[in-house]
Amino acid sequence: xxxxxxxxxxxxxxxxxxxxxxxxxxxxxxxxxxxxxxxxxxxxxxxxxxxxxxxxxxxxxxxxxxxxxxxxxxxxxxxxxxxxxxxxxxxxxxxxxxxxxxxxxxxxxxxxxxxxxxxxxxxxxxxxxxxxxxxxxxxxxxxxxxxxxxxxxxxxxxxxxxxxxxxxxxxxxxxxxxxxxxxxxxxxxxxxxxxxxxxxxxxxxxxxxxxxxxxxxxxxxxxxxxxxxxxxxxxxxxxxxxxxxxxxxxxxxxxxxxxxxxxxxxxxxxxxxxxxxxxxxxxxxxxxxxxxxxxxxxxxxxxxxxxxxxxxxxxxxxxxxxxxxxxxxxxxxxxxxxxxxxxxxxxxxxxxxxxxxxxxxxxxxxxxxxxxxxxxxxxxxxxxxxxxxxxxxxxxxxxxxxxxxxxxxxxxxxxxxxxxxxxxxxxxxxxxxxxxxxxxxxxxxxxxxxxxxxxxxxxxxxxxxxxxxxxxxxxxxxxxxxxxxxxxxxxxxxxxxxxxxxxxxxxxxxxxxxxxxxxxxxxxxxxxxxxxxxxxxxxxxxxxxxxxxxxxxxxxxxxxxx
Amino acid sequence: xxxxxxxxxxxxxxxxxxxxxxxxxxxxxxxxxxxxxxxxxxxxxxxxxxxxxxxxxxxxxxxxxxxxxxxxxxxxxxxxxxxxxxxxxxxxxxxxxxxxxxxxxxxxxxxxxxxxxxxxxxxxxxxxxxxxxxxxxxxxxxxxxxxxxxxxxxxxxxxxxxxxxxxxxxxxxxxxxxxxxxxxxxxxxxxxxxxxxxxxxxxxxxxxxxxxxxxxxxxxxxxxxxxxxxxxxxxxxxxxxxxxxxxxxxxxxxxxxxxxxxxxxxxxxxxxxxxxxxxxxxxxxxxxxxxxxxxxxxxxxxxxxxxxxxxxxxxxxxxxxxxxxxxxx
Numbered sequence: 001x002x003x004x005x006x007x008x009x010x011x012x013x014x015x016x017x018x019x020x021x022x023x024x025x026x027x028x029x030x031x032x033x034x035x036x037x038x039x040x041x042x043x044x045x046x047x048x049x050x051x052x053x054x055x056x057x058x059x060x061x062x063x064x065x066x067x068x069x070x071x072x073x074x075x076x077x078x079x080x081x082x083x084x085x086x087x088x089x090x091x092x093x094x095x096x097x098x099x100x101x102x103x104x105x106x107x108x109x110x111x112x113x114x115x116x117x118x119x120x121x122x123x124x125x126x127x128x129x130x131x132x133x134x135x136x137x138x139x140x141x142x143x144x145x146x147x148x149x150x151x152x153x154x155x156x157x158x159x160x161x162x163x164x165x166x167x168x169x170x171x172x173x174x175x176x177x178x179x180x181x182x183x184x185x186x187x188x189x190x191x192x193x194x195x196x197x198x199x200x201x202x203x204x205x206x207x208x209x210x211x212x213x214x215x216x217x218x219x220x221x222x223x224x225x226x227x228x229x230x231x232x233x234x235x236x237x238x239x240x241x242x243x244x245x246x247x248x249x250x251x252x253x254x255x256x257x258x259x260x261x262x263x264x265x266x267x268x269x270x271x272x273x274x275x276x277x278x279x280x281x282x283x284x285x286x287x288x289x290x291x292x293x294x295x296x297x298x299x300x301x302x303x304x305x306x307x308x309x310x311x312x313x314x315x316x317x318x319x320x321x322x323x324x325x326x327x328x329x330x331x332x333x334x335x336x337x338x339x340x341x342x343x344x345x346x347x348x349x350x351x352x353x354x355x356x357x358x359x360x361x362x363x364x365x366x367x368x369x370x371x372x373x374x375x376x377x378x379x380x381x382x383x384x385x386x387x388x389x390x391x392x393x394x395x396x397x398x399x400x401x402x403x404x405x406x407x408x409x410x411x412x413x414x415x416x417x418x419x420x421x422x423x424x425x426x427x428x429x430x431x432x433x434x435x436x437x438x439x440x441x442x443x444x445x446x447x448x449x450x451x452x453x454x455x456x457x458x459x460x461x462x463x464x465x466x467x468x469x470x471x472x473x474x475x476x477x478x479x480x481x482x483x484x485x486x487x488x489x490x491x492x493x494x495x496x497x498x499x500x501x502x503x504x505x506x507x508x509x510x511x512x513x514x515x516x517x518x519x520x521x522x523x524x525x526x527x528x529x530x531x532x533x534x535x536x537x538x539x540x541x542x543x544x545x546x547x548x549x550x551x552x553x554x555x556x557x558x559x560x561x562x
Numbered sequence: 563x564x565x566x567x568x569x570x571x572x573x574x575x576x577x578x579x580x581x582x583x584x585x586x587x588x589x590x591x592x593x594x595x596x597x598x599x600x601x602x603x604x605x606x607x608x609x610x611x612x613x614x615x616x617x618x619x620x621x622x623x624x625x626x627x628x629x630x631x632x633x634x635x636x637x638x639x640x641x642x643x644x645x646x647x648x649x650x651x652x653x654x655x656x657x658x659x660x661x662x663x664x665x666x667x668x669x670x671x672x673x674x675x676x677x678x679x680x681x682x683x684x685x686x687x688x689x690x691x692x693x694x695x696x697x698x699x700x701x702x703x704x705x706x707x708x709x710x711x712x713x714x715x716x717x718x719x720x721x722x723x724x725x726x727x728x729x730x731x732x733x734x735x736x737x738x739x740x741x742x743x744x745x746x747x748x749x750x751x752x753x754x755x756x757x758x759x760x761x762x763x764x765x766x767x768x769x770x771x772x773x774x775x776x777x778x779x780x781x782x783x784x785x786x787x788x789x790x791x792x793x794x795x796x797x798x799x800x801x802x803x804x805x806x807x808x809x810x811x812x813x814x815x816x817x818x819x820x821x822x823x824x825x826x827x828x829x830x831x832x833x834x835x836x837x838x839x840x841x842x843x844x845x846x847x848x849x850x851x852x853x854x855x856x857x858x859x860x861x862x863x864x865x866x867x868x869x870x871x872x873x874x875x876x877x878x879x880x881x882x883x884x885x886x887x888x889x890x891x
Contacts, residue, residue: 142698469839518782
């Protein structure tokens with residue numbers, strides 16, 4: 001069946017209303033306004049900038065720690081301090097080393113963990129505020145619409161097709177069926193965030209990969225209301241050590257927000273050896289440390305969420321321009337993996353993209369010739385400066401914490417060069433050890449014992465379903481599964497034997513489940529409605545046969561306040 | 563400009579959206595100094611034609627034919643093509659009904675014309691008519707206009723114009739002109755059957771006073787009849803937690819929980835339901851909760867008034883039998 005799609009034309013189409021996409025839209029609208037005020041030709045209009053956002057509203061899918069370095073937002077909205085929802089400035093920094101039984105504070109907070117001058121924010125609130133400015137500037141933000149397909153045009157891209165709405169489980173149209181729109185734009189900006197589903201397609205199709213593949217981590221977060229007096233507003237701590245073993249890379253965060261609210265979380269690199277390692281359980285275990293137990297005792301879980309983040313840095317940055325297209329924000333690897341900060345780089349990348357696009361619209365040339373100014377602007381900006389210093393940082397840790405500290409010590413004194421430059425990376429899922437034999441062959445009931453799942457005590461610690469409930473996740477139930485597994489046979493046979501179905505463990509939302517059929521064989525059951533859009537499955541599946549595609553718009557978590 | 567409004571009758575009654583479209587046509591006529599003709603089509607439509615004649619229109623066209631008594635896309639298109647060719651309107655307007663969606667694009671295509679469907683308004687820009695239609699589920703609107711020569715086809719969304727603003731005829735009555743059309747049975751390729759209404763979902767769990775709900779513990783669809791028998795013996799409804807409906811073992815309308823129904827019956831019997839919070843939020847308001855589960859640690863027992871740690875496959879049939887016995891004795 002060929003689908004008749006409505007066609008809409010725009011000057012600029014931005015996929016994703018996160019900090020990068022919104023900064024791009026706002027900065028471009030501001031440049032256009034200035035241009036028109038002085039009678040610049042041709043006359044341009046912010047009406048012709050479209051932003052797509054798959055969440056129910058702007059901010060619904062935004063999750064971060066979050067500490068924001070304010071330098072980019074200050075450039076974008078010079079009087080941001082007056083109206084931005086900045087929760088609190090950072091008042092105290094601490095780096096803590098956890099062991100099972102105790103914690104040690106580093107006498108001097110190491111420079112990467114220093115946050116003086118930064119703010120603790122809710123990224124969800126921040127983007128909601130930024131979205132308000134963007135809409136007030138005349139930009140059209142289409143909420144509940146995701147980018148499902150790219151429209152290729154010549155050597156580049158010419159737009160995006162939004163997702164079809166009103167399809168049932170089997171892909172058949174329901175009464176409310178509306179085919180996706182075909183949005184054509186002179187410039188399409190991919191600002192989809194971490195592991196963007198269109199970005200992934202584009203990078204593969206146009207071979208935009210850099211020398212390193214992208215590396216990822218997963219961040220699991222809970223927001224708590226705690227008893228008064230437990231933590232100072234603006235107190236920021238990062239933890240190393242327990243329960244993260246030294247052959248893994250990761251650590252925790254504890255941020256004191258105003259009104260006795262605390263943001264806690266654990267970030268782990270998605271490149272560990274044990275395929276049955278469970279990041280969610282590790283996060284829950286981390287909470288049982290005496291330090292956190294004391295902090296959270298008598299408190300209440302407010303919200304839960306999880307999201308992957310791109311660690312790869314400079315050498316994993318895809319080529320970010322082509323005819324009619326740019327890639328910004330997390331989709332474009334604009335994240336400092338040492339400081340784990342990406343918000344200011346996302347905003348800055350959006351602004352530099354806006355400046356590039358403005359020139360392209362003004363001159364009427366939106367080919368890669370004009371858009372190639374984008375990477376040049378990045379080279380000349382503080383983005384390059386920051387990312388260049390840590391260009392080998394994350395790779396150093398791909399073989400564990402100890403080797404990582406060894407390498408990074410050299411990098412610290414050589415401006416990032418270190419002993420090997422460029423240091424190569426491998427894809428995270430390649431790190432899995434095969435478990436052949438450990439859980440026994442399929443059907444061998446006695447040997448087929450899986451690791452016991454984390455249950456939680458219901459007060460301090462929780463199982464995944466309870467946590468997912470607190471993410472506010474909702475999807476239309478009767479729709480095609482948005483987690484497309486290319487070959488379910490692999491899951492039921494090869495993966496059972498070789499890796500013991502890591503999807504059951506790495507997913508922080510209990511989406512994947514190996515169910516037993518009545519004939520005793522295993523079958524993958526996908527609870528897609530639980531999905532919190534973290535993209536971990538797309539990244540960490542050992543066979544790379546899971547494809548995360550956008551579900552019907554509006555579905556997903558509700559990260560209000562996160 | 564000459565505007566023709568095609569009204570709609572269904573089973574001998576007006577589709578009221580017809581009057582909204584007529585009101586839209588009157589406004590367009592006023593803005594563009596045009597005339598409006600109203601068309602009614604079917605069998606035995608004289609009274610309806612008279613009703614239209616009382617409105618402010620230049621004329622009413624009445625088309626009668628035995629083969630137009632029941633709606634068929636072929637019959638309507640064959641007849642309307644003749645009407646349009648003879649009356650030569652510049653603009654043909656329809657209410658955007660299901661029936662119009664079915665035949666109007668075909669009619670426009672037969673005449674080699676385009677159609678702008680589901681409009682919510684119009685503007686007259688220096689004599690050029692611009693139609694406004696929604697996009698992105700109403701999040702934005704688009705201006706659309708016709709290219710090429712008349713006649714142009716358009717339909718208006720229900721509720722876009724107000725039928726109560728319809729102007730009456732200034733002198734009482736417009737002329738009613740009967741038009742004859744040639745339609746043969748061979749031209750009609752479809753045979754209308756009885757109209758049917760989609761059956762509303764038969765079950766309203768929110769009204770049920772007794773609910774027997776099953777969860778993963780039921781294991782296989784073959785076991786569901788046991789639970790249904792128990793529900794029947796109790797005089798209650800069968801319901802389920804998400805995995806059961808997800809598997810398609812019971813329809814989705816029987817799902818209880820955050821993504822299904824929220825219920826508060828007098829008695830909620832939870833069979834093999836672990837009690838994940840997603841399910842519990844949909845039933846915690848029940849007056850009395852009885853849970854049966856193999857796993858004594860199942861969270862369902864935290865909210866149950868009565869809990870049985872046991873095998874539902876032993877308990878279900880025994881309970882059903884006991885209930886049946888109690889009824890007959």
